[in-house]
Amino acid sequence: MISIRNLTKRFDKNTVWENINLDIQKGETVVIIGGSGGGKSTLLRCINRLVEPDSGEIMIDGVGILSPGTDINAIRRKMGMVYQHFNLFSHLSVLENIILAPMKVAGVSREDAVAEAKQLLARVGMAGRENANPADLSGGQKQRVAIARTLAMHPEIILFDEPTSALDPTMVDEVESVIRSLSEDGITGVIVTHDLQFARRIASRVVFLADKGICEEGPPEQLFDHPAKLQTQRFLYRSRMFEQELSPETLDLYALASELRAFLRRYEYEKKQEKLLPVLCDELLYPVLKHPDVPAASASLRLLCSETSSRHTLMIGFRGIDSDPLEEPYLDELNLALLNNYAEFVLSRKKDDGWEVCIQMG
Amino acid sequence: MTIQKTLAGTSLTVAPEGRLDTITSPQFESELRADMNAVTDLVFDLANLTYISSAGLRVLLSAQKAMNKKGTMVLRNVRPEIMEIFEITGFSSILTIE
Numbered sequence: 114m115i116s117i118r119n120l121t122k123r124f125d126k127n128t129v130w131e132n133i134n135l136d137i138q139k140g141e142t143v144v145i146i147g148g149s150g151g152g153k154s155t156l157l158r159c160i161n162r163l164v165e166p167d168s169g170e171i172m173i174d175g176v177g178i179l180s181p182g183t184d185i186n187a188i189r190r191k192m193g194m195v196y197q198h199f200n201l202f203s204h205l206s207v208l209e210n211i212i213l214a215p216m217k218v219a220g221v222s223r224e225d226a227v228a229e230a231k232q233l234l235a236r237v238g239m240a241g242r243e244n245a246n247p248a249d250l251s252g253g254q255k256q257r258v259a260i261a262r263t264l265a266m267h268p269e270i271i272l273f274d275e276p277t278s279a280l281d282p283t284m285v286d287e288v289e290s291v292i293r294s295l296s297e298d299g300i301t302g303v304i305v306t307h308d309l310q311f312a313r314r315i316a317s318r319v320v321f322l323a324d325k326g327i328c329e330e331g332p333p334e335q336l337f338d339h340p341a342k343l344q345t346q347r348f349l350y351r352s353r354m355f356e357q358e359l360s361p362e363t364l365d366l367y368a369l370a371s372e373l374r375a376f377l378r379r380y381e382y383e384k385k386q387e388k389l390l391p392v393l394c395d396e397l398l399y400p401v402l403k404h405p406d407v408p409a410a411s412a413s414l415r416l417l418c419s420e421t422s423s424r425h426t427l428m429i430g431f432r433g434i435d436s437d438p439l440e441e442p443y444l445d446e447l448n449l450a451l452l453n454n455y456a457e458f459v460l461s462r463k464k465d466d467g468w469e470v471c472i473q474m475g
Numbered sequence: 476m477t478i479q480k481t482l483a484g485t486s487l488t489v490a491p492e493g494r495l496d497t498i499t500s501p502q503f504e505s506e507l508r509a510d511m512n513a514v515t516d517l518v519f520d521l522a523n524l525t526y527i528s529s530a531g532l533r534v535l536l537s538a539q540k541a542m543n544k545k546g547t548m549v550l551r552n553v554r555p556e557i558m559e560i561f562e563i564t565g566f567s568s569i570l571t572i573e
Contacts, residue, residue, distance in 0.1 A: 395528035
């Protein structure tokens, strides 16, 4: 259905990627993952020519869309696009948002467009909400309306640019089930996302972009659980890890707790684990890094999240201390009682340059 | 955090709002100390306290010790999440919670 050959894109003299070859079959849900700045969204936007590639070819159903004589509007009618920030018209009702393009572009009568819009709203679980104002909807509801609006043009292909990034984790499910239902109806989906949990669940095939090209591709189980390339392994490992260097001078407990919380929320987690984060700051990091007499010189903090369970691990390496940070003079019974209550277990061990504390988060 | 204080004769009601943690506890302690001398009845209204760390607990403990010598101290309107911390740390048996 979509055939990409030797596609190359440069911005000024920087090559985003070169010689990309990718075939996408009808009904597939292909998810493109990769580091920030790796050109995921650029590749997606080349498929409907919102961005012009420098060289190569893109064929949709055998028609080269980059050729000078191509009717790009006819090609674009086969394709819908769903954006991270929904892009609904805020001054129009849900219904008006959906019927606008069918009436203006496809020449459908208002009566038919309204009838179909109602069906589409039911399909995305929004029946009866046609008169709502977009501002009154949750993020998940807005994204489902945006999908209904795209469906109103009967696309064969839908391009999704980070469709879940602006959503609260609790709303990802509702959007995900709508996207899944599309592939069951034979609509081809190409999705760019940085949410690897979502990618694993939704993809029939995952494409990992790195080093200016496709580094590895395959079914999600293969790519996520048995990545063949070292590059992919590193990317997956790093993506599960939050890392931060801490020093007594620059320690900002509130900022740190909120960054840790945001990272943890991308994974399956329990309330108790979220509660551990401020406790970690108050009962361990502060007493050790800000000890009035023998503070640690610095610390490196790592939160390693599990993809398959809610057993996450915190590792804090304190440098420049000679004694166990879990004991006096750093921590007393009160600190430990609080830490131990919210953690599964807390351990410490001597290292060459200090001490390391390992906290299993349940 | 903001701290509301109401002094009526020798009775002082202190209502901290927000988080009583490593960062805010020193301010809480000095506000408390400023008014404690003549107080015989100390009431903490914790309706708007959402989090307490060991540093906050230590301030409550030293206030309790001071009040043991000269009057009473009670905690009111304790939220469940704060109560949980009092229980974990054994503070629920040291403090008077109404």
